[in-house]
Amino acid sequence: MSLGEPSLAGIARLLAILAGCFFVGAVNPAALVARALGKDVRGSGSKNPGATNAGRVLGVRWGVVVLLLDVAKGFLPTVLLVRHVGPWVALAGSLFVVLGHMFSPYLRGRGGKGVATTLGALLALEPWVALGALVVFGIAYAVLRYVGLASAAVALGLVLTGVLAAFGAVTSIPRAMGWWLAIVGAIVLVRHRDNLRAWRRARSIANAG
DSSP states (O other): OOOOSSOHHHHHHHHHHHHHHHHHHHOOHHHHHHHHTTOOGGGSTTOOOSHHHHHHHHOHHHHHHHHHHHHHHHHHHHHHHHHHTOHHHHHHHHHHHHHHHHSOGGGTTOOOOSHHHHHHHHHHHOHHHHHHHHHHHHHHHHHHOOHHHHHHHHHHHHHHHHHHHHTTSOTTSOHHHHHHHHHHHHHHHHHTHHHHHHHHHHHHHHHHO
16 A cells, blocks of 8 residues: 555555554553453552553463553554655554554543654564663663663663664664654653653652651
């Protein structure tokens, strides 16, 4: 499939693809698995319908299941777009998958923080960047012992890498991909602002004591 030259039909196809990606991304595995188990991740733990809270509320095994589903949700639509439509549409479509995950209309605008879904999209777009993100997460978690902060560190790394690539300082990553990294990383980082505030409060209390 190719969108071809810009035309009304081509624009309509593009909008349909983006809308489809958004609504696929909006399907929330944490909420669905919790409902199947008779629980509600949106009313327990951190109340965030993501893999970390699913592990906290439903148990580690189910948290891993949700994590893998979130990664797959980012990977599968993106890899299909790369192979059958093209990289430019794949970049836009994967962004809408991540946005759908974060602002799900099925959950009245609520959603997860987008780390696992972003990782899935990265695996389809730039596997080496995805591997680097996993390494950053592992190091940050080993040092900080806090998933939210490790995720924020990954998001910040994506922003910095993306900006460098977008302005040609990292030649191994296409500039368009650089802008994608910067935009998605910034959105994920903003979604973790509550984690950062909680960490600062905890540090302030610890220092005061």
